[in-house]
Amino acid sequence: MTGPAETPSFRLVYVPGVTPDKWLRVWNERHRDTPLTLLQAPAAEARDLLAGGGADAGLVRLPVDRAVLSAIPLYTEQTVVVVPKDHLVTAVDEVCPQDLADDIVLHPLDDVLDWERGLPGRPALERPATTADAIELVAAGIGVLVVPLSLARLHHRKDLTHRPLKDAPESRVALSWPEAATTDHVEDFIGIVRGRTVNSTRGRAQSQAGTREKPTGRKTGTGKAGTGKAGAKGAGARRASGAPKGARRGKPRGRS
Known part of the structure; x- marks a missing residue:
């Protein structure tokens, strides 16, 4: 079974x-x-x-x-630096790498940023195992941490804050x-x-793209006055050249 x-x-x-x-x-x-x-x-x-x-x-x-x-x-994502709330950089709205020259910048082993030009600031003696561990070290006043904004929010603490970091790699x-x-x-x-x-799946969109309506053609006149250019022109010509009903056509006779 x-x-x-x-x-x-x-x-x-x-x-x-x-x-x-x-x-x-x-x-x-x-x-x-x-x-x-x-x-x-x-x-x-x-x-x-x-x-x-x-x-x-x-x-x-x-x-x-x-x-x-x-x-x-x-x-x-925007890149930010996570710092204690009493850090000097909290006085500005945006931080430059040079502003971190005197700080220990933590570099966790699970860092998601590509630091081709090297991290700003001074390196720590050891790399934290995780970003969560690095956050704890920031809270203890050991250093600061550069991360994508979403990770700063994920590991939010009341005693920490963050500021945008210019000229830094992004995720x-x-x-x-x-x-x-x-x-x-x-x-x-x-x-x-x-x-x-x-209702707009890829397959259905492709199917619809391959189906086209046949051209219906354009009517230029139906024989009725005013329903097409030719009809309108003909009717207008008759009205313009026609005399009142019952009037005689031709040249007027001279007086005797």
Whole structure:
């Protein structure tokens, strides 16, 4: 005797800081028979999970391996520096890297920013294991932390604040999925993220694009006065050249 068949689901992995709630609600409205299973994973693990087939699609941070994964960039996040509320930079609305020259800038092992030109400020003796650990060190007055805005909000504390950091690398968030597994459910989720309505799927849009109405032609006249250019012209000519009804035509006779 076999057990009941498992209900198929759509597995979506997402990285910390990304909030898929609005897309989840739309999915549940349109796919009541296919539940969406959410999986949260650090940025590097989320990409590996997708590449290994552990998820059907993901909201991840770029870059991804384009030889294995497809990706649609969604948005670029603002970069901020997280500091204690009594830090000097809280006196300004925006911070430059030079403003952090005397600060220890923490660099967690799970950092999602690409620091090709190096971090501003002074390096810490050790790198924190996670962004959450680095936040605790900032609260303890050990240093400051540069992260995407969403991560600053995710790890919000009453004793900390943040300011935008100019001339810093930024993190881009994308919808990604395995190149070799672009399923109908993946296409449906792409449509949801892009804001398509339930009746405007990609397949239906292509079908509609290939169907054109036959030209109906343009009528130039039906023989009735005023229904076409020719008819209007003819009627106007008759009215302009015609005499009152009953009048005699021809040249008037001279008087005798």
